[in-house]
Amino acid sequence: MSLNRFFRTKHKRKARVKTNIEIIKDRSIPRHVSIIMDGNGRWAEKRGLPRSTGHRQGVEIMRDIIETSGELGIEYLTLYAFSTENWKRPKNEIKAIMSLLVEYLVRELKTLHKNNVKIATIGDISLLPDKAYKEIKKAVKLTKDNTGLQVNVALNYGGRLEMVKAVREISQKVATKELNIEDIDEELISDHLYTCGMPDPDLLIRTGGDVRISNFLLYQIAYTELWFSDATVYWPDFTSEHYLEAISDFQNRQRRYGGVIVEEED
Numbered sequence: 037m038s039l040n041r042f043f044r045t046k047h048k049r050k051a052r053v054k055t056n057i058e059i060i061k062d063r064s065i066p067r068h069v070s071i072i073m074d075g076n077g078r079w080a081e082k083r084g085l086p087r088s089t090g091h092r093q094g095v096e097i098m099r100d101i102i103e104t105s106g107e108l109g110i111e112y113l114t115l116y117a118f119s120t121e122n123w124k125r126p127k128n129e130i131k132a133i134m135s136l137l138v139e140y141l142v143r144e145l146k147t148l149h150k151n152n153v154k155i156a157t158i159g160d161i162s163l164l165p166d167k168a169y170k171e172i173k174k175a176v177k178l179t180k181d182n183t184g185l186q187v188n189v190a191l192n193y194g195g196r197l198e199m200v201k202a203v204r205e206i207s208q209k210v211a212t213k214e215l216n217i218e219d220i221d222e223e224l225i226s227d228h229l230y231t232c233g234m235p236d237p238d239l240l241i242r243t244g245g246d247v248r249i250s251n252f253l254l255y256q257i258a259y260t261e262l263w264f265s266d267a268t269v270y271w272p273d274f275t276s277e278h279y280l281e282a283i284s285d286f287q288n289r290q291r292r293y294g295g296v297i298v299e300e301e302d
């Protein structure tokens with residue numbers, strides 16, 4: 037493809053995304069979107085490249101999706117960046133992911149802050165390598181009063197471990213009589229999760245073709261709408277157009293929360 041044609045195509049695609057954003061914004065926007073960014077490794081392997089190149093490309097996509105989320109007026113975007121199970125990966129891959137996190141924050145923090153983005157984390161970040169821990173803490177601190185899109189980065193996050201943490205905290209409060217057994221209800225449990233104070237995700241997206249939840253937000257997704265890409269769309273292939281497709285699909289669904297929709301009679 038000639039350079040001219042490349043830029044024309046890119047420009048056309050940007051214009052198309054802009055138009056679609058306007059159409060989608062006229063309908064109900066999910067308040068909270070969560071994403072399992074899967075397929076970086078396979079994307080790279082398919083091209084004979086190291087897996088870390090897939091993660092690097094994945095970070096660029098993450099950047100686009102954060103931008104589009106802000107344009108759409110989404111309030112919370114929760115990204116599964118590193119799970120409690122991901123420590124089982126080869127040391128050099130873990131190192132590459134952590135370096136990319138640091139690199140991304142060093143490069144983008146100013147812009148994120150300027151755009152009123154609030155960075156938060158879910159998961160036990162105390163176990164991250166020093167440099168990654170410091171950079172993410174710095175980002176959280178700098179952006180804590182921002183009022184725009186909140187990006188929750190899931191780092192050393194596992195849904196089961198999150199529930200164990202909640203049970204322990206609640207049990208401790210019962211043991212010290214700060215709480216009675218009767219005080220324990222669904223809301224109280226929600227209040228002891230990392231996502232305390234946030235609405236549950238309206239939409240969960242997973243790229244890469246696998247149809248599973250992989251220990252992500254287990255309690256919070258009770259009534260979340262799920263959207264899985266087909267197997268040809270690895271995370272580094274996921275464009276804003278795919279994202280808008282997922283949101284548009286969400287907007288066409290009827291959410292009943294276990295109830296029924298009663299049509300009004302004339």
Ligand code: FPP
Nearest residue numbers: 073074075076077078094095117136137140
């Ligand atoms: C899943 O693909 C991806 C991950 C486990 C890591 C995602 C991490 C990033 C995009 C970088 C993190 C950086 C920031 C800035 C938060 P996979 O490796 O499981 O792919 P596969 O299923 O093809 O093996």
